[in-house]
Amino acid sequence: MxxxxxxxxxxxxxxxxxxxxxxxxxxxxxxxxxxxxxxxxxxxxxxxxxxxxxxxxxxxxxxxxxxxxxxxxxxxxxxxxxxxxxxxxxxxxxxxxxxxxxxxHPSMEAALRDPHNMSAFVNRPALSCFPPKDWARRLQSALLSVAPPGLSQVQTMACGTCSVEHGQKALFMNYQRRMRNYEPPTDTDLTSSVMNEAPGSPPLAILSFKGAFHGRTMGALGCSHTRWHHKLDFPAPDWPIASFPALKYPLEDFVRENRAEEDRCLAEVRDKIEMYRRKGVFVAGIIVEPIQAEGGDNHATAHFFQGLQDITEEHEIGLQIDEVQTGCGGTGKFWAFEHWNLRNPPDIVAFSKKMQTGGFYYKNEYEAQEPYRIFNTWVGDPAKVVMLEQVVRVIKEQDxxxxxxxxxxxxxxxxxxxxxxxxxxxxxxxxxxxxxxxxxxxxxxxxxxxxxxxxxxxxxxxxxxxxxxxxxxxxxxxxxxxxxxxxxxxxxxxxx
Amino acid sequence: MxxxxxxxxxxxxxxxxxxxxxxxxxxxxxxxxxxxxxxxxxxxxxxxxxxxxxxxxxxxxxxxxxxxxxxxxxxxxxxxxxxxxxxxxxxxxxxxxxxxxxxxHPSMEAALRDPHNMSAFVNRPALSCFPPKDWARRLQSALLSVAPPGLSQVQTMACGTCSVEHGQKALFMNYQRRMRNYEPPTDTDLTSSVMNEAPGSPPLAILSFKGAFHGRTMGALGCSHTRWHHKLDFPAPDWPIASFPALKYPLEDFVRENRAEEDRCLAEVRDKIEMYRRKGVFVAGIIVEPIQAEGGDNHATAHFFQGLQDITEEHEIGLQIDEVQTGCGGTGKFWAFEHWNLRNPPDIVAFSKKMQTGGFYYKNEYEAQEPYRIFNTWVGDPAKVVMLEQVVRVIKEQDxxxxxxxxxxxxxxxxxxxxxxxxxxxxxxxxxxxxxxxxxxxxxxxxxxxxxxxxxxxxxxxxxxxxxxxxxxxxxxxxxxxxxxxxxxxxxxxxx
The missing domain is CATH 3.90.1150.10 (Aspartate Aminotransferase, domain 1)
Structure with a gap:
């Protein structure tokens, strides 16, 4: 010392x-x-x-x-x-x-002092075009070694809100690919999209929950419903918003009531998807936090999340879990959703905060088919992945x-x-x-x-x-x- | 050596x-x-x-x-x-x-090795709540010492698209404040905003240009119109899009034609603002790149940009300059818009890329009136501002x-x-x-x-x-x- x-x-x-x-x-x-x-x-x-x-x-x-x-x-x-x-x-x-x-933390200080890492701190690459030679290895050791079970793909991003929005894009792309019967887009699709018009820019939506918080840019903010400070004066998309269960405590005394509350919320999710479909807005996915943190630490049971996955599977839409606050071990499992015993992995898992870097894991079928679809100049920062490597190593070594x-x-x-x-x-x-x-x-x-x-x-x-x-x-x-x-x-x- | x-x-x-x-x-x-x-x-x-x-x-x-x-x-x-x-x-x-x-660059390597900077690299703060002791000083030396003439306020952000979107929010807030005659918002304003509904979430828009590129999250992407790769399958806001001048070269041979082209585009800006007003969508600001980079390095003359400022002043809306690619010296001035001799400073200037950190400068009247309005967990990264300090120092010392x-x-x-x-x-x-x-x-x-x-x-x-x-x-x-x-x-x- x-x-x-x-x-x-x-x-x-x-x-x-x-x-x-x-x-x-x-x-x-x-x-x-x-x-x-x-x-x-x-x-x-x-x-x-x-x-x-x-x-x-x-x-x-x-x-x-x-x-x-x-x-x-x-x-x-x-x-x-x-x-x-x-x-x-x-x-x-x-x-x-x-x-x-x-x-x-000594291990993070040591990573910073290590001359092998210097280049990662002084040369910030455009990672999607000109990655450093050790990039795949670093993604493996830092990110894939702690990937949520069943998810083998990962995309880094700079922060939480970008991670959420690019995850939403993956949901939209996959939905439209299915709508096109996996045929290539038409010229009209391509040219109309550039001018914000249908059919290239379709009336798709992400369903979110009251009390949710997912970020501060327009797509993520459109799914956030906690405090007016985040929202007032800003135009917002007309996307469906369902109730999140309001459980009664102590849980063991209200098992029946809480089950009914969760079923009520699940029914509302189905209703909102249908209501929006009737007005020509199609839900491409559901975004949910494992625990609504900003919204007041609102919990739901595995029953609710399993029910949500049932709904996404029935409707052939995506389930995006926002683990920006819950991820990286705070719940005693690396990812909070691991507490639910889902039948299948979720489709998208977004992260940031304790993970040092933003990003999202995704299922194979949510991979972009073309280059430059999920993209920006930096898409993250190797310097943060260097730090995450240390975090992950210490978490494992010290259990x-x-x-x-x-x-x-x-x-x-x-x-x-x-x-x-x-x-x-x-x-x-x-x-x-x-x-x-x-x-x-x-x-x-x-x-x-x-x-x-x-x-x-x-x-x-x-x-x-x-x-x-x-x-x-x-x-x-x-x-x-x-x-x-x-x-x-x-x-x-x-x-x- | x-x-x-x-x-x-x-x-x-x-x-x-x-x-x-x-x-x-x-x-x-x-x-x-x-x-x-x-x-x-x-x-x-x-x-x-x-x-x-x-x-x-x-x-x-x-x-x-x-x-x-x-x-x-x-x-x-x-x-x-x-x-x-x-x-x-x-x-x-x-x-x-x-x-x-x-x-x-040796000076960036030296900054990384300097023990006084280590803390900035290993302890990433939530800057808006718990800034490091030297934060105001660092903002001064790195960012305000190169502030666009006339702009004294600055907000850091993690990347370009977040910088653009939070700049847009500043435009929206200022527009609505004026609409409310500077009275406080009503309870209905507050509660409706949380649910994405009017009047709290008003039908406001940002006017952008064909060939523009401003970023990849929904609000910035709604103002981007270059390639379908960025846009296809994603829902987009119905916001007005005007033509950007298509100048003929060599410029000296087409002075009259180019002037007419720029006037045509300025007239279109006015028309689109009016057209959207008639359908109940109110333009709160105009976003423009000094040179449309991603869109093909499209230039316009000072006449066009002065004309844009005239329009924003007539309509009492904001002018947001996106200097993400043009800023930090590449045009021979620190900010590209300095080439235009604008009568007044622009209202918002967004930056990122060579600046190491994202962020935006803004006029006093665009400052949020309440806390947590322009906010996210990190709002940037002191480690990047440490690097920017070096960049700015070297730019000045070596002219x-x-x-x-x-x-x-x-x-x-x-x-x-x-x-x-x-x-x-x-x-x-x-x-x-x-x-x-x-x-x-x-x-x-x-x-x-x-x-x-x-x-x-x-x-x-x-x-x-x-x-x-x-x-x-x-x-x-x-x-x-x-x-x-x-x-x-x-x-x-x-x-x-």
Whole structure:
């Protein structure tokens, strides 16, 4: 362990939290190299004076109203984020669920220092035309080695929304290919498409769900239905939107009711497809998140997702799973949809965030038949795939899926305990792996608790109207849960 | 100069091209550090056997039909790209116009090695919520120091298409704010927007041009009208599309005709805005490239762009300039629109490619009024801004705009010479700076010339139906032009 990191630990030792000192013994050996402090350590409220100053400065250049605090990334290690005012917080939001191994992970630093990787960082290729010599090998080791079962093809992209939209394109192309009986397109198809006109630009749609979030460009945003901030003033396609199940908790007490709710939503999906067909708009595919994250961590059971797959198979349309937030291990399986035991693989699986690179996996029949169909200048970035290689290697070597499953079980049981202790404050504790959430009586209470948690050293995110979401790293351990729970309990106890 | 680079030069010395040896003396001192070979050096046809093998391997994972060759980026230096078969080509395509300083530029390598930058490469932040402490400073030095005159605000994004779409959103927001008389939105506005419905999701449009290319996600693609490969099978918004001027060359012989053509197109813009208004679709802005690149390097004069600005001002709508391909110096000015002497700054200027990061500049009144309006998880990447800092520094220190202007003048005169020598093969030589193009009698002839050039060591790109586009780096020099011209001349002379 580097001297600077030892000093960092000592400096950040939370004198007010003697418990942390003992708990560190529970950590796995690998944690020792991460340079984590023993626990949170707060110097100011958040945002502190330096953050506030910087927010004002940034506000001269762009809208800075969404900034929560400025970060000293050099001083952040493992599960702890350090802000510019010297506050050390346990991070359960992880850059909106996009940090798999914590901050400044040694293996990612080593990848950056490795001279063999330098070229990937300084020469960004147009990957679809001029890929680097090791590109197929890197795709294999980073992406195909963790491909969802049954999917052997992958296309990289720069970010989540592009990944979702190019997945939609794959659905559209496949649908139209079938509509043309696998005959080549006519000249009229080709020329009309260039001018946004039918038959080349057909009236196709993607069916999405209320409470879904899939991205911020027009096609992905057209499938997103959470907050007006994302949508107001922007033209949107007239595509069908069905209800997503609103399950009642605890699940074991509402098995029959929840099954009926899921069947109601499945029936609505069928109805909307038919309703749109009658008005001349044809659904080419269904897009769904395994857990509606931005929308409030809304879960559905395997029954619902199996039913969705039945519908797509009956209608010969595609099923696109958006694993941008759920993918890469947070649920204890690499892909969240693996929890459902689907009869067949889904057709498209989009990813980004913790995966470092955007992209989507797809079935063979969804491969573009011509060049330049799924394309842009960069289609991703080898530098990010270099980083993903490290992420995947560490996940496998340290069995971080098993860690996330174990830590997740512990976290869920502790959340349930807390809910029992504060029944008027907390409800609907839920989760898979460490991908957990819990509800509050109102937006106001939720927001205040999030703020109080932050000011006591626990940084986490809100979702939906009155939920918080826990999105720790994959190196989150039992002793981190204990720290979280101590502070959470104190915040709820002191809540006024 | 490192020994390996000296050896690299000796190894690649083109024995068949003695002329290159003398010409190297013309290069500026800075070129000495770039490790460039003396000229192209071909060992096989392109793609060679190793590229062909790798194309087949990649084809098992994804559609690899657009791959021209696999690249040995480690061995590529300055203006020369080296493929996996050991072919050294003078690169005038530069990863679809996205390499400003050539391959493995020492200053970019140094930035990567600088320990102060490591954190930016291994910790990717959610920039709108948790920016790094130096973010405002980096935006200043990398982006605002080269901001288009009159624009002081900037928003980063991951890639070109996201930059264009978020620029469109800024146009939509500003239009609707005016429509609401700057009153806050109603509850109906907010709730309807979430469900893709009016009034919250209004029937707004962006007017675009035939032959335009702006990106690959639905909103940007709705404004793109070049090739069916980009568009076929995908639903598209019904937005107005006007003609872009088709100028006759040489420009000095057709001043009156070209003026009339531009006025015809401007009148069509007005007509389309009105036509759509009558059917209840309101144009919130016009998007235009300074030079339609993908569409065939179509130029218009300052008169046309000044006229477009007049129209946007009359209609109180926005003018969005897409500088994704033209920006960052290729025309001899940092931004191509600076050649037009617009009366006022444009409202939005989108960038990406050579700028390393995507993003857009905008006028103050186009700033979002609320947080989370222009937003996604990453909104760009500090690692790319670190690289852009180097690009901007080198452009300024070495006066690469002046270099590009000078080299461009020389390149243009040589293209005209070549056109005079081969009047049946070449026409419409055109360009600003080194951003040049020339036409061939047909697609077939053009494609064959591009192939023959490549096999003799000059790698360049096609655009439109029968043009080639020259997109060299900003360190492209007179002696590179000479090498290009010698080979171009030989290819045309031998053309059968």
């Amino acid at each position: 580097a001297l600077s990191r030892v000093l960092n630990r000592v400096r950040n030792l939370p004198l007010s939290m003697g418990h942390a000192r003992e708990r560190v013994a529970l950590a796995q050996v690998q944690q020792d190299d991460l340079g984590e402090p023993f626990g949170p350590f707060m110097k100011t409220e958040v945002p502190g004076p330096i953050s506030r100053q910087l927010i004002e400065e940034l506000g001269q250049i762009q809208n800075s109203q969404a900034v929560q605090f400025f970060v000293d990334y050099e001083s952040s290690h493992g599960n702890y984020i350090v802000d510019v005012d010297g506050n050390t917080m346990l991070d359960l939001f992880t850059q909106i669920s996009s940090v798999p191994l914590g901050y400044n 971080l899926l098993e860690n996330t499953k174990k830590t997740g079980n512990y976290l869920q049981s502790m959340l349930l305990n807390l809910q029992r202790e504060f029944p008027n404050m907390l409800s609907k504790a839920r989760g898979i792996g460490t991908f957990c959430a819990i509800d509050f009586p109102s937006t106001e209470v939720r927001d205040k608790v999030v703020l109080n948690l932050k000011n006591r050293g626990v940084h986490l995110g809100a979702c939906g109207t009155h939920s918080i979401r826990l999105r720790p790293t994959l190196i989150f351990q039992q002793h981190h849960v204990d720290i979280l729970m101590d502070i959470f309990q104190a915040v709820l106890r002191d809540f006024k | 490192a020994l390996s680079r000296v050896l690299n030069r000796v190894r690649n010395l083109p024995l068949s091209m003695g002329h290159a040896r003398e010409r190297v003396a013309l290069a500026q001192v800075q070129q000495d550090d770039l490790g460039e070979p003396f000229g192209p050096f071909m060992k096989t046809e392109v793609p060679g056997p190793i590229s062909r093998q790798l194309i087949e391997e990649l084809g098992q994972i994804q559609n690899s039909q657009a791959v021209q060759f696999f690249v040995d980026y480690e061995s590529s230096h300055g203006n020369y790209i080296v493929d996996v078969d050991g072919n050294t080509m003078l690169d005038l395509f530069t990863q679809i116009s996205s390499v400003p300083l050539g391959y493995n 690469l705009l002046e270099n590009t202007k000078k080299t461009g003048n020389y390149l243009q005169s040589m293209l005209l010479n070549l056109q005079r020598e081969f009047p049946n093969m070449l026409s419409k030589a055109r360009g600003i700076g080194t951003f040049c193009a020339i036409d061939f009698p047909s697609t077939e002839v053009r494609d064959k010339v591009v192939l023959n050039l490549k096999n003799r060591g000059v790698h360049l790109g096609a655009c439109g139906t029968h043009s080639i586009r020259l997109r060299p780096t900003l360190i492209f020099q007179q002696h590179h032009v000479d090498i290009l011209m010698d080979i171009f001349q030989a290819v045309l002379r031998d053309f059968k």
